[in-house]
Amino acid sequence: MLTDKEQPLTSREDCVKYYELLGLTREPFSNSPDPAFFFKSRNHSKCLHRLEIAIRLRRGLNVCLGQIGSGKSTLCRTLIQRMARDETVAPHLVLDPTFSTARELLVTLYTRFLRTSPSPSATHREMMEALQDHLFQEALENERALVLIIDEGQKLVPSCLEVIRELLNYETNDAKLLQVIIFAQEEFDLVLAEVPNFRDRINEFCRLTPLSFWDTRALIRHRLSLAGISRSLFTWPAYWAMHRASQGHPRKIMHLGHKALMTLIVNNQSKVSRSVVLACARPLGWDEDLHPGLVFLASASLILTLLLIPGKLYIAPISNPDTSEVGKPRPSSEFREPINHAPPQEFPVPTETAPVSGNTNHDQIKSGSPNDQATQPASIPPSHAANSGEKNSSEMGRQFPGSRFYIQVGGFQDREYAARTLDTVRRRHVSAGMVHVAYKGQPWDIVYLDHFDTSTKAIRKAKIVRENEGLDLAVVEVSGVLYRFVWQ
Incomplete structure (x- = not known):
């Protein structure tokens, strides 16, 4: 039986003591959307x-x-916190808009705004009229602005967007009675394309972009400062590795930062080095993939410049693509049709499939039911590869300015089918996501494992995953809706 001194630390209070070893008063890299930790990057x-x-x-x-x-969620909570200080604004937050019908959304809004449940026999028109009367009363008599804030807006179906559009029709001569803010993932852009009468009503359309190296460093220092420490716990190469491994995504920065501090405590170290960051990033597949000698040279050059030329420093953006990869755009005839896979039940298992022959007519591939989409992956015809000079190597040129290279798992025209595949892939690859492209005038949803700023990194990662997990992968180049096959 354990003595008091040998009892394991299990309570939250005991866990906080770990941070006290580093001079911290609270957890600096919490993954909760706490407005107190909101970092004011430029974007x-x-x-x-x-x-x-x-x-x-x-x-x-x-x-x-x-x-x-x-x-997005932290920004959402920060906005609500600011509005809560103003008595003329009444914010209402919907965290999970998973409504299968428009009536479910309407009942939810009725209950939130009127603070009472509608009659089960109430019709759509009756509930809309009750909401209209309430909006007019709040705006004209109470002089309050009702704000509907929806998080995870990509879950909204078109019928629910129509309800919101109808509510936006209620207005005075100079103002809308209901203010709506929708926070959503990138795929919501494709939903908006299907409802132009809703998209046309958007007043502000904001996009959150990944953080730069300097913002990544400032975010880490900001978090540590709020946690009660003034000295730097990260070396310059560690900041660089954090940025490259996280690709500037705040959630990944929080995850890596937390693991790095835990490593410090376990190993009884005082500072996070580049090797510590890489040790935490590699098991997650977030290796920043940079030669150690280059990191040392870049760090030494940066420190020397800061010492010798204060006030006159100019550093090019780290994320700029290699200019040697920039080439002329290729004709549309050389674009490759997205790969089509059936959604796996658990996770893809390698199967023996013969590639599509060079005389395949890609126009014959149509969208349809999930069963119809379970086709073999389409390969680029040999004639196209010969004409374009492409080869199955690890160095493929950039054809679209500002593009990124994605490790593609599959391409689908059925969004629900693509979403199911993405959910399955994310069980093992947290960096997985979805990007939307256009091919021959049709929208396609591309499910990917990860994305990089150069084809070399994407191909290297794709080879590792294919060798370890047996997945049939491809590397594609995407810029906006432009899409091009690079490697398979």
């Missing part, structure tokens, strides 16, 4: 100010899009 601050101004001016509908882990 996040701009989005926050634009949304707040839109509410004050009662402009109606506003949308904020961002990739997974880009800080």
